[in-house]
Amino acid sequence: MASPAPAPLDDLDLKVLHALQIDGRAPFSRIAAVLGVSDQTVARRYRRLHHTANLRVLGMTDENLLGRQSWIVRLHCLPDGAEQLAEALAKRPDTLYVVLISGGTEIVCGMKPRSRKERDELLFDRLQRTRQIVTVSAHCLLHLFYGGRLGRRSKPTVLTPEQEAGLQPPAPVLSDAPLPLDAADEALLAVLRRDGRSTLTELQKATGLSEARVKRKVEALRSAGVLYFDVQYDRGPLGQAVSAMLWLTVAPRALAEVGRALASHPEVNFTSAITGQANVVASADFRSPDALYTYLSAKIGALDGIHAVESAFILRQVKQLTYEPGR
Known part of the structure; x- marks a missing residue:
């Protein structure tokens, strides 16, 4: 027997979703205080959104602030090769997203090569030599609107300006110079990319640092604008x-x-x-x-x-x- 369709999202679901869009790492207690409900209610709605709308909070990095470029690559493929190639691209750590468009013969993917060498190897070597690909066009992101x-x-949105203000994290202080990352930063970011709401204990285990140092690193990366939290959902x-x-x-x-x-x-x-x-x-x-x-x-x-x-x-x-x- 097929599972019953989930109930449509209601006003409180949308408010919790909007709250997470403002600050994906906001504690449930802070969201609850702003919305005027209990912590348990927010936690239940979060789990409901995860089930109903495939909600995920992801820790993302601003590549420009790390001295890296972001690219959108369009690949026109042979009719029988697009899906297989898209699946292969999805497994690469340097792809942000991969979508199939235009009758299933075109792939569009966002890419974040960590160096010029990685970029050139991918765009001028690997993709050009891939049998399924007919044409490749690469577009560097110049200015994000x-x-x-x-x-x-x-x-x-569904929240009032006062509620938004109660959830807004401090504005980052951006620097013109790229921010260098150490091994602990990279380990921390790798965990947050999978789950932006990972606990300090989970981040401590991944980095080998004390909980206090982990907390300071997260705050430092956020305040520099390098780390931000995106909300993914259906x-x-x-x-x-x-x-x-x-x-x-x-x-x-x-x-x-x-x-x-x-x-x-x-x-x-x-x-x-x-x-x-x-x-x-x-x-x-x-x-x-x-x-x-x-x-x-x-x-x-x-x-x-x-x-x-x-x-x-x-x-x-x-x-x-x-x-x-x-x-």
Whole structure:
């Protein structure tokens, strides 16, 4: 017998979700105090969201602040090779996400090579020699308008401004110089990438440091802006059944204005200026294909400076930010 469908998310579920988007490591006690419920209620709703919407809190790094570049790579593949290649790319530690689009013959993946050597080996050697790939185009992220460290804090939400203020972590103090990481930092970040709410005891075990030093390291990485917490979840339970990628060709004079406009749209969950003829990329979520049509014709069509737009449905998310074989 099939399992019953989970109940739709209610107002408190959405408030807990929004609270975690503001601070993914906020203690349940602080979230409870802001929402006016008990700690146990927040913990139960967190578990419910994990089950119903596949909610996960992930510790992410801002690669720019580590002196590294982030890339979006588009791979056009032979019809019988895309899925197998996508699965192989998903297992690589330097891929952030991997999606199948355009009838299942195109792969788009976010990549974070740790060095120029790793980048060149991947883009100019491994991918070029892969039999299933017809064409490769790589686009460096130049300027993030929305997503990552800048994500989900300026859109219409279910919390009041006072509640948001009660959960907002201190703003990071960014430096122009890349922040060096030691072995303990790398071990700590590896654990938080799998589970951003890992306990101090779990982080202590992974690093071999005292609990007090682990706590200071987490705070130092957050205050420098290197470490931030992203919330990953399925959009279906929220009525967003369709996801799409948009590639916009924008006049240089209009780049900043178009980027800010996209960042303000509730549908958009990521947008950045990139290298290439299509110089702005965005991903967005919609209720239906008709909602995507309305968005393109009404909101995108109203923006000045856009010369062309390419849109494609995301058919399958092969990797979402992290990958753990066997899970």
